[in-house]
Amino acid sequence: MTNKRVLYVAGILLSFVALALVGNVYLLSRLNDEPAIKVSSVRALENLIRHRVRSLKPSYLNRNPRFFMYRNRLLRNYKPAPYENASVIWDIVNWWPAENEIYPMYDSSMGQLLSTLSKEPITRAQNSPRGTQLKLVLKLANQQKVIFKPQWYGRDEVIDGPVYGGKDRHNAEIYAFYLAAVLNMRWTPIAVGRKLDLKEIYQKADQELKNTMLVQETSNGTEYCVYGKCHYCTEDEPVCADENNLIEGAIIYLIPGTLSRHRSPWQRTYKDGVRAAWEDDMNYCIPLKDKIDTTRLLDLIDASIFDFLIQNGDRHHYETRGGGLILIDNGKAFGNPNKDFFDVLAPLYQCCILRKTTWDRLLVFSGGTLTDLIDRMTKNDELYPIINKKHKQAVERRLLIVYSVVEYCLDTYGEKILKS
Ligand SMILES: Nc1ncnc2c1ncn2[C@@H]1O[C@H](COP(=O)(O)OP(=O)(O)OP(=O)(O)O)[C@@H](O)[C@H]1O
Ligand SMILES: [Mn+2]
Incomplete structure (x- = not known):
């Protein structure tokens, strides 16, 4: 082979190598655009x-x-505050939801709202027709309706099995509200904890709810229970009030x-x-x-x-x-x-x-x-x-x-x- 020919062949080979390299780099950059997860499982x-x-x-x-700045503002904003007229607070609150943001970042009415949720007298109680888990719809004295999810488990009870196992945890609804507020994902319903007098709820209940409540005489007096109306609700699995007729649960704002x-x-x-x-x-x-x-x-x-x-x-x-x-x-x-x-x-x-x-x-x-x-x-x-x-x-x-x-x-x- 003459020198010229060697150079010619080498040139062609080099061009191929260069093309292949460019191609690979291109391919790699494409893969980078489409982040394929490199771990297989x-x-x-x-x-x-x-x-x-x-x-x-x-x-x-x-x-x-930077945490300290947020801490003070959040503590101030979510501190329950006294209120005079719940209707006035709720008029404000029901204007809050804008698209998926249910409440503003900071608003002086939040503390008062939390108080109304935990203190306003309950005037009516019904079963909630929606969902698979037991819930009630309560009407507060100012006509506002809220949801009540009762306690099923003690705080220390561990639920084994799949991640979706067990019944609802009322405390999770409350914690979720505060966590979302802190993370500025203000897309959860406002929720507070409250102990209800189930005897009083029975008196305020409509006939349908009354039909799904149990009132039993025991050696300690009258026991009040509710099993409600829902996909998983059965008479064999009621939640019952304690000896003072109290039942714990979460009061949850109904997103309009x-x-x-x-x-x-x-x-x-x-x-x-x-x-x-x-x-x-x-x-x-x-x-x-x-x-x-x-x-x-x-x-x-x-x-x-x-x-x-x-x-x-x-x-x-x-x-x-x-x-x-x-x-x-x-x-x-x-x-x-x-x-x-x-x-x-x-x-x-x-x-x-x-x-x-x-x-x-x-x-x-x-x-x-x-x-x-x-x-x-x-x-x-x-x-x-x-x-x-x-x-x-x-x-x-x-x-x-x-x-x-x-x-x-x-x-x-x-x-x-x-x-x-
Ligand atoms: N706070 C709320 N504000 C507005 N709508 C609500 C609220 N809570 C529940 N709902 C409505 O009722 C439906 C059922 O509620 P939820 O999902 O809490 O019930 P569930 O019994 O847990 O149902 P599932 O078994 O399907 O999870 C919701 O999909 C929603 O449309
Ligand atoms: Mn659910």
């Missing part, structure tokens, strides 16, 4: 995240100095306006041994990004963080108001403080995107301040403490997991995962 990712939690930077473990119900893309099958597509496909979010608009997806990712912290794995459907997601029905939370149901976070780790505002807010409440603050905010609730120490520790443990998942996404795809 939930189990593998969970292991990786658990490892990362152990080496989190001190800023995630210590108090953030039109709500639309949607099936969650991360719905479970609720059948033993039958898995949903998202449970096995770590790339589940890639096609979803084209099907759901980004705002909705970011709402669902915020919701998954919120649900993971409280251990709610039962958001089979979600509701929207004016286009934005609302977090109704938070009762299936705080079942087992010894467990983390990592897959509740699937929307976050499968999509690896997050609102920047959510991320900034989560960072403010590091170092144990999240549960400390909620604890202080709920000090005046009739049912304080709302959750026990083990559940508080679990919330803090899960917050570190959330930090680690977001760190993992940041390391893998960079700052572009944070959306404005």
